[in-house]
Amino acid sequence: QKEVEQDPGPLSVPEGAIVSLNCTYSNSAFQYFMWYRQYSRKGPELLMYTYSSGNKEDGRFTAQVDKSSKYISLFIRDSQPSDSATYLCAMSSDYGQNFVFGPGTRLSVLP
């Protein structure tokens, strides 16, 4: 079993849909969680960062962490074609260091 797993996708949704992207993990020591967006042939860019359990909202994006279930989610409201990318979750037990990435979920938002 891999340390961090994601739904592989690809996921296709119509413009305006609510998107849910999910990761599960096995290491209960993880307490720092990030979501990255990666466009084709580009490096990942940080979208959201959360610490421990709870929710965090930034514009159309909401990150949720449920440490008891070892499950994190990223919600995208009113999805746009420009949101089409691969979304990577990453997590660490050590602040700022040694982040482990999931394999990514490829999302396509269709106009």
Place this chain on the structure above:
Amino acid sequence: EAGVVQSPRYKIIEKKQPVAFWCNPISGHNTLYWYRQNLGQGPELLIRYENEEAVDDSQLPKDRFSAERLKGVDSTLKIQPAELGDSAVYLCASSLNPPPAGGYTFGSGTRLTVV
């Protein structure tokens, strides 16, 4: 502000040949990372530098991979000799230490194809 700059963007080499990748991090970022990203996978850490010191190279295949970070700024990652399985995107990232809000800034990567 310029981001993390990597070169070359693409490289095609024959197996058993050497190859080198270069990274220029964001000015003032003392932590530098090299990651490898295989097709359809997330990035995997190869080596992390704090200034010029390699503080985590446990995942670097030292029989063929080497890295250096001169004067704590630019860094070079080398593979010699390259194998078919080394085909991947090599990403460089940098951050302050500790990184604000947990984030690294990644470059666009070097896409290596070994034939």
